Amino acid sequence: MSKTISIHSFRGGTGKSNITANVAAMVAQRGKRVGIIDTDIQSPGIHVLFGLDEEKIDKCLNDYLWGKCAVEEAAYDVGAILKMGEGEIAVMGGGLYLIPSSLKAGEIAKVLREGYDVGLLNDGFRELISRLSLDCLFIDTHPGLNEETLLSIAISDVLLIILRPDQQDYQGTGVTVDVARKLDVPRMFLVVNKVLTSFDFAEVKEKVEKTYGCQVAAVLPLSEDVVRLASAGIFCLRHPDHPFTEGLIAVANRIMEAPS
Amino acid sequence: MKLQTKIFLSIIGLLVITVIATAFVTTRGATQSMLAQMEEDGIAIAQLLARSSNFAVRVPQQVEDVIGDQMVVEARIAAHLVAVAEGRAGMSSEEINAILQDITGHTVLDEFWITDETAHAYLRNKPEIDFSFSPDPEEQPQAHVFYPLLSQKDGVVIQEARQREVDPKVFKYVGVSGIDRPRIVQVGYEATFLEELSQDMNAQRLVDELTGQGNVASIRVVDAKRQNLAASAQPIRGIGQRLSGDDVDLLLEAFESKGVRSALREDVLRVAVPLLDREGEVQVVAFVYLLTDSVRAAIQTSIVRSVLVSVAVIAVGALISFLLSSSITQPVRKLTGAAQAIERGERFEPERIASLTRARDELAHLARVFSRMAVEVQAREERLKRQVEELRIEIDEVKKARQVAEITDTEYFQRLREHAMEMRRRTKGE
Numbered sequence: 083m084s085k086t087i088s089i090h091s092f093r094g095g096t097g098k099s100n101i102t103a104n105v106a107a108m109v110a111q112r113g114k115r116v117g118i119i120d121t122d123i124q125s126p127g128i129h130v131l132f133g134l135d136e137e138k139i140d141k142c143l144n145d146y147l148w149g150k151c152a153v154e155e156a157a158y159d160v161g162a163i164l165k166m167g168e169g170e171i172a173v174m175g176g177g178l179y180l181i182p183s184s185l186k187a188g189e190i191a192k193v194l195r196e197g198y199d200v201g202l203l204n205d206g207f208r209e210l211i212s213r214l215s216l217d218c219l220f221i222d223t224h225p226g227l228n229e230e231t232l233l234s235i236a237i238s239d240v241l242l243i244i245l246r247p248d249q250q251d252y253q254g255t256g257v258t259v260d261v262a263r264k265l266d267v268p269r270m271f272l273v274v275n276k277v278l279t280s281f282d283f284a285e286v287k288e289k290v291e292k293t294y295g296c297q298v299a300a301v302l303p304l305s306e307d308v309v310r311l312a313s314a315g316i317f318c319l320r321h322p323d324h325p326f327t328e329g330l331i332a333v334a335n336r337i338m339e340a341p342s
Numbered sequence: 343m344k345l346q347t348k349i350f351l352s353i354i355g356l357l358v359i360t361v362i363a364t365a366f367v368t369t370r371g372a373t374q375s376m377l378a379q380m381e382e383d384g385i386a387i388a389q390l391l392a393r394s395s396n397f398a399v400r401v402p403q404q405v406e407d408v409i410g411d412q413m414v415v416e417a418r419i420a421a422h423l424v425a426v427a428e429g430r431a432g433m434s435s436e437e438i439n440a441i442l443q444d445i446t447g448h449t450v451l452d453e454f455w456i457t458d459e460t461a462h463a464y465l466r467n468k469p470e471i472d473f474s475f476s477p478d479p480e481e482q483p484q485a486h487v488f489y490p491l492l493s494q495k496d497g498v499v500i501q502e503a504r505q506r507e508v509d510p511k512v513f514k515y516v517g518v519s520g521i522d523r524p525r526i527v528q529v530g531y532e533a534t535f536l537e538e539l540s541q542d543m544n545a546q547r548l549v550d551e552l553t554g555q556g557n558v559a560s561i562r563v564v565d566a567k568r569q570n571l572a573a574s575a576q577p578i579r580g581i582g583q584r585l586s587g588d589d590v591d592l593l594l595e596a597f598e599s600k601g602v603r604s605a606l607r608e609d610v611l612r613v614a615v616p617l618l619d620r621e622g623e624v625q626v627v628a629f630v631y632l633l634t635d636s637v638r639a640a641i642q643t644s645i646v647r648s649v650l651v652s653v654a655v656i657a658v659g660a661l662i663s664f665l666l667s668s669s670i671t672q673p674v675r676k677l678t679g680a681a682q683a684i685e686r687g688e689r690f691e692p693e694r695i696a697s698l699t700r701a702r703d704e705l706a707h708l709a710r711v712f713s714r715m716a717v718e719v720q721a722r723e724e725r726l727k728r729q730v731e732e733l734r735i736e737i738d739e740v741k742k743a744r745q746v747a748e749i750t751d752t753e754y755f756q757r758l759r760e761h762a763m764e765m766r767r768r769t770k771g772e
């Protein structure tokens with residue numbers, strides 16, 4: 083049984099793409115076959131984290147959805163090119179595929195608005211999953227709640243909402259949680275990122291869970307090391323014992339849990 | 343190792359080193375000075391012996407010289423007496439011999455032998471002995487030296503006192519030439535007292551008296567020919583009875599250097615002292631063997647004493663260093679306790695270590711810094727706790743409801759929701 087996981091945040095800059103890439107890599111390391119779809123059209127950047135050269139991308143998600151190519155043609159095996167540290171190559175147990183997004187995503191919205199069948203889209207995703215024999219499909223969504231984001235949320239088995247300890251994020255997250263509930267997303271977790279280390283994380287977790295009535299998968303620290311690495315690589319591979327990585331492991335564990 | 347043990351052992355270690363070094367230096371110094379004192383004593387004894395030996399050689403010689411001079415006077419008077427008695431007074435030989443017998447009978451002078459031109463002693467105080475001088479040394483080993491006086495004018499012969507050929511008596515003879523005609527005028531004097539004087543002056547007696555006194559084990563007085571002038575007849579433990587190679591070396595050194603030489607071998611200190619004459623030549627060397635037993639006993643006593651004192655000092659030092667080390671580590675233990683309490687999450691009370699902060703030393707400084715730090719950390723912790731408490735998540739419910747409605751009220755959303763539900767149903771159904 084494969085899983086579709088959407089990662090969302092109400093506003094940009096929450097570290098959403100970074101968390102997606104790291105958690106996907108971790109799951110792949112555990113021997114699962116993992117796919118990542120980048121739908122963050124306005125700032126498509128996840129391919130940079132995996133060191134995927136833009137020049138080499140000629141087919142993308144849109145092309146597949148429009149029937150211009152087969153699903154395998156839009157998927158790039160990034161597991162083989164991941165670097166852990168100096169000269170070390172990470173071995174992804176199952177496989178790690180990235181389906182980058184096209185800048186022509188506006189056309190998808192148009193198609194959707196003009197009566198694109200969500201059921202068919204779902205069939206498309208399912209086809210993708212079956213062609214690549216994926217165990218997990220991660221969808222890196224665009225911030226905010228536009229139509230394609232709502233679509234991603236609607237078809238997900240698991241929704242991960244990333245927020246920062248920030249008043250605007252609190253408000254937006256409240257909206258997302260409510261909308262997701264209306265879409266009957268089976269499992270939903272919050273991840274609080276960029277939390278000052280001076281805070282008591284347990285207390286933060288408790289407070290956030292109480293506010294939204296939703297489980298917090300992890301409270302991740304604001305880390306200089308994360309900033310330093312920036313988009314140069316997958317953090318958890320470079321710093322396997324870092325507190326940030328420990329938080330990510332908790333997130334991966336929650337995702338992989340069997341649905342209750 | 344505990345800090346207290348470290349401090350304790352360091353102090354004790356230093357103390358032991360100091361005490362042992364001091365005891366060693368003191369004992370060694372005492373030994374050296376005792377040996378030096380002993381050497382001084384040996385030198386004094388040896389010098390005394392050397393002087394008296396020299397004296398014993400010199401004085402009898404001087405006495406004999408004086409006697410010889412006096413005997414020349416006596417012989418000269420006798421020569422004149424004979425000339426006057428025979429020539430002027432026309433006295434017979436018997437009458438003259440009677441005078442000579444009277445002189446020898448009433449004075450210390452013992453013999454007169456007065457000859458004619460043929461060297462026949464026709465005038466003499468002992469008429470029973472008929473004697474003639476001969477120039478032949480084989481015939482008369484002692485008397486022949488006087489024969490040349492017969493042909494000399496104013497000749498004088500002074501012979502050393504010696505044992506006579508005819509009997510064991512020691513005699514001194516002096517002869518002069520005749521006044522009136524060629525004659526040998528000889529006077530004889532029994533000089534046994536010179537032998538006695540020589541013996542009285544001899545160092546041997548002093549040597550025997552000194553041997554066995556104090557530390558003196560044996561004494562030897564040697565002349566320039568390296569012959570014993572005196573030596574202990576009964577040396578203690580037989581020490582110095584025979585000259586060892588080392589002894590000979592030491593003697594030679596003393597002779598050559600003309601200075602005092604000494605050497606310590608096993609438990610015998612040997613001192614060689616040369617005595618110089620007026621020309622600066624070594625005449626005799628006194629060689630004294632001194633026993634160092636008493637020094638050794640004194641050293642042992644002083645070692646025992648210094649060991650006892652050292653043990654006492656170290657015991658007192660151990661007590662003091664124990665007190666000192668515990669006084670140093672006690673504040674450290676208290677501080678550790680306070681730190682552990684903070685680690686356990688207990689609230690830090692500065693009063694708990696207030697007693698440690700009053701002194702002016704480094705530990706008190708540490709305690710003050712620690713106290714300030716703990717209070718500071720505690721305050722910061724409390725501030726952080728408050729900060730977390732201030733983490734308020736405020737959501738404008740009205741605004742949120744409006745924002746949610748803006749999305750959910752759209753036709754798209756309604757359709758999406760229906761499709762999603764349908765899709766899930768389809769998935770479940772599979």
